[in-house]
Amino acid sequence: MSTTIRIVKTPDVLHGKPRIEGTRISVFSIGITAREHGATVEELLDDYPDLDRAQVQAALDYYDEHPELMEYIQTQKEATKTALSEQSRALAAGSNGDS
Secondary structure: OOOOOOOOEEEHHHHOEEOOOOOOOOHHHHHHHOOOOOOOOHHHHHHHOOHHHHHHHHHHHHHHHHHHHHHEEEEEHHHHHHHHHHHEEEEEHHHHHHO
C-alpha cells in the first residue's frame, strides 16, 4: 500500500508556510539546506531523524516546484532578521545611555 506524503499549509502552524504533514518541519528548511548548502538526502535524513526518505523527497520536490514561493519565504526571513537586528541595536544603544 502506497502512502502519499502531503505538503500542507496551515495558518496556525509555521505561520502558514508549507510543511510536511504531521510535522512542524518546513519545506523551506529542507530545500534551502539541500539546494543552497549542498546537503544530500542522506545528510538530511541524519539532520531530521523523524523523517523518512519519502518525506524528504516530497519536501524537495515541492521546494523545486514552487521557486517563487520559496524566494518569497527567503525574502521574509531576511526582512525579519534585519528588523530584529535593528531593534537589537536600538535597544543596546538605549541601554548604554542609562548608566
